[in-house]
Amino acid sequence: MSTYGFLVDLGLCISCSACEAACKTWNNVPTGRNVRWRRVIDQVLGVWPKVTTYGVSMACNHCADAPCVKACPSGALTVRTKDGIVLLDKTKCIGCRYCESVCPYGAPQYDATEKKMSKCTMCVDRIDAGKEPACVDTCPTGALQFGKLVDIDHEGVKQIPNFAEPSYTNPSIRFVPKEG
């Protein structure tokens, strides 16, 4: 099990995308290539007028059983032993896109300009400096939280509608479901 995880409170996410803009600037991810490490997916459940709406902010889930790592033929994707963060070493990435095809969350994204993959690092540099990830740090409503997985584990559930079956990858994300 990885040390850290994200906790997403669905009743509080307003789809403002501040998290995505924070990720983009902190990590200096190139624009215009549709490489978006974090993105917000709007959910509309039910039939008008009885609908439940919320945003889900999603990035890499730094899975405990990461299929991307297993699929990577070049050893570019690795699990950091001290905390389970799944990292991509671009110098080793050969752009075969195997990880992309096995990740159920669209986390590793192909940068067609560099011909390499690109992926959320959980802001490993910030974590090492004792800070929260950039996306979590700016979330105005507190919908996106970060913590030790042991702490957030009982604050949320593992599965929500339309989320890929978690037993397959054991993702480090929990959700506070939206009532109603």
Place this chain on the structure above:
Amino acid sequence: MNTLDANRREFLKTSGTALAGAAVLPGFLDGIVRKASGPVPLADTATQIISDCAWCGSACGMKATVSGGVLTFVEGLPEDIQGGGKMCAKGKAATGYLYDPDRLKYPMKRTNPVKGVGVDAGWVRITWDEALDLATAKLKETIEKNGRDSVMILGLASPDVWARFQNCIGTSNRFDHWDECFLANRVVSANVIGGFVWGHDFANAKYIVTFGWDVVGKAKVVWARAVTDAKKKGAKIVSFNPYKAAGTSVVADEAISIRPGSDLAVVNAMIHVILAENLYDKAFVEGLTNFPQYETEIRAHFAPYTPEWAEALSDVPAETITRIAREFATNGPAIAPIHKKTPSANYANGSETTFAITILNVLAGTIDRPGGRFFPRTHTIPGIDAIVPPPAYPAKSGVDIVGRHRHPFLKAVGSGMFSCLADGLRKNPGKIQMGIITRYSTMAFPNPPEVEAELKKIPFTVVCDIFPNEIIELADVVLPSALYLEVSDLVARDHHAPYKMTVVRQPVVPPQFETKPLGSILLAWGLKAFPEYWKNPDGTPINMGYVLDEKTKRAGLGANFAEMKAKGFVKEVAPFVPRTSFPTASGKINIYVKAFADAGFEPLPTWKQKRDVPSSQYPFYLLTIIPPMHIRNTTENNRITNEIKGTNEVFINVQTARGLGISEGDTIKVRSRVGEIQVPARLTEAIRPDCVLVPHGFGHQSRLMTAAYGKGAKDAILVPGQSMDDILARKDVGGAACIMDAVVSIAKI
């Protein structure tokens, strides 16, 4: 953002629509290359500078990380309670504006005499002196030959330096977007509570009910944080909205569908219930308002507005209206916010809606109370005229081309009227000989093609802007303005200011290329055009540094601006002392506004229908939103926010779409009585079946905005403009622009 309807897709490959490669135009507008690469250095290897964000009025305090002279990152300033250490997507995308390769970089003049949106102006680079000499010669010549009113300004009345320049010109033809924003709220607030306020103490409210204003969905951090804080503390949130994916509806305990433009009916019915059942805050209403004096008139006025009557107009069940009214009045502190645009500008009944919502807050007894709408406690920062008094300004005629002077309350405010501009220009051919436009796009108007057709007839236009939006295609001279990240100022808090707080604005990097702060531009232009107003008594030019030092000192913020820069943020935490008298003539709040009655308007909020209602030809209500990662017509070219949302679509209810044979992604022709656009269909269960929604801000036509150009369509093309005659005919006390007041047909192409 991607929208996935239930049971259609998993969170698989959420790649959305691939962005087409942006066309890069050859030319002299050479790109700027951001030097940093790789992750942002952590604070110990970089400098952090305190400043503030300028994309919305709340101006969240921020810390900017600058490394090797390059801005790399911005984050919130925790001690500033506007943002509380958080920033929204617009603010976070700071590097995207600063290093936008399309920024206006040098003064330019047109060589192609043929003007029009989409027509290449043949820009050539000129020096600041050439640009300002040209602008000065035209300004003097125009005033001399055709009089002061032949110069038209499209720009805000502030800041102080800009006001001084406008006063030197002395025209009465100055217009801005206020009628599309909070003009109606301003008129109503001035006459009911004695002044306009931004402050809403959501965090301490126990009951929040929103009509029209999607306070959370706009994603201003100050409000998004406060409303969700209230929610975490157990407050109940009720949102009336025909679109349930709007932010406030998303976080609300109850998201109630309402027929567009009928909010006034529901609010009046809530007032009916609160009065009939005597649920209002008696101490507040009887002690601090004119209710005792006008009780008979007030009760008689609201008596017919029953919940059953409102149900027929709004589709909100009468029992729901009654229940919400009772809960609102008895679970305080309660607040019904009214800020801007919505609800005050959307529909022809916007002023009345604003008036009714204001009264709802008064009845809850929360004006200037914890959990209510409150007057800001701010530092008083003097303007330049107080520091360097000008010679007497030329007198203004007080008569303008749209006819603001014909309306007593709009004349008093002296702002707004973009919605009437095309009509005003059309009715006064040849009157305007010169235009000066600051920071406005033609996308800011209803029916932009109509406005563009009139604006291009103006013989000479100077545009001062940051980005090359479509208005520069109607300009003769372009003056490139600096960004908030490159200028100095003092910004007193007013959005959420229970005590005095001021944050510094300081350059985190020097102005890029040849851009200049607006103050420097106006000083340089002023010295050429109106030298006596821009010099000290001893004949030396006004020193803007001295002015800023004096402002700092006189506002009690420090000995000089350098000291303020070192402090970054000044706050004087003090207990919040609720007002016991209000800044009206009588000191009491006016529920019954006699001034309105005396001028021939309704003294109490009176039901009126919106302007355009569905017909067999145009069966759908048009709705618009500004997506939360954008600010109206400004941020769409930022590479970061553009990537998050770069284009628009038409949201259609799933059942409605099926009935019309429309599938996801089909190209749809959306048509109103004034225009037509084409956008892809996006099917959703989150919208009323009788409404369609087209997000605002897309469809940029300026080729110089290479990221935003040609993506999406302008919702405003569907929205009719109006005239002062229309406003006076409907006895609209606040001159609402009707920016969402349109009905449309939709058809698959």
